[in-house]
Amino acid sequence: MAHLSYVNVFAKDVVALSGFYQKVFGFTEIEAIRSPIFRGLETGKSALGFNALDAYDLLQLSEFSDTKGVKFLLNIDVDSKGDVDRLVPVALASGATLVKPPYVTYYNWYQSVLLDPEGNVFRINFMM
Known part of the structure; x- marks a missing residue:
């Protein structure tokens, strides 16, 4: 496989x-x-x-x-909702841009959407 x-x-x-x-x-x-x-x-x-x-x-x-334009989306999974909340400020302090603050998706994930320092999209996810 x-x-x-x-x-x-x-x-x-x-x-x-x-x-x-x-x-x-x-x-x-x-x-x-x-x-x-x-x-x-x-x-x-x-x-x-x-x-x-x-x-x-x-x-x-x-x-x-x-x-x-945006051509890919990196997804970084973490172990808890608290990790999402903890890592968003770390990412921002390290040069990221917040696109969408942490929220619960319709598919029941807790995530935030950001841009890294070069403008690439990434999400920090917790699958609930």
């Missing part, structure tokens, strides 16, 4: 953006795969990768590098 191994994010500053997710969520860096244009973080079930913009050329994706 196939499984998700990584979600990779193109980043203007791989060190700063990976550091944001380390600081907010406590993810650890996978130092064995560090390079000048990449950082990887262990998230527990899969990994989160950050590619420098140089990777567009490396992957022959240059023609897509100007793509505008």
Whole structure:
């Protein structure tokens, strides 16, 4: 069976953006795969990768590098409603922007919607 191994994010500053997710969520860096244009973080079930913009050329994706708008949504699951409430201020203090404060969804999750320092959308979720 196939499984998700990584979600990779193109980043203007791989060190700063990976550091944001380390600081907010406590993810650890996978130092064995560090390079000048990449950082990887262990998230527990899969990994989160950050590619420098140089990777567009490396992957022959240059023609897509100007793509505008929201193209993905990172979901970070936590253990409790209290964790959602606790981590939103940590994310904001670390440079995130609040899009939607914590709320209960129609599918009975407690979550908040934010933008990371580079404008990528992520949610902090607790599945009730």
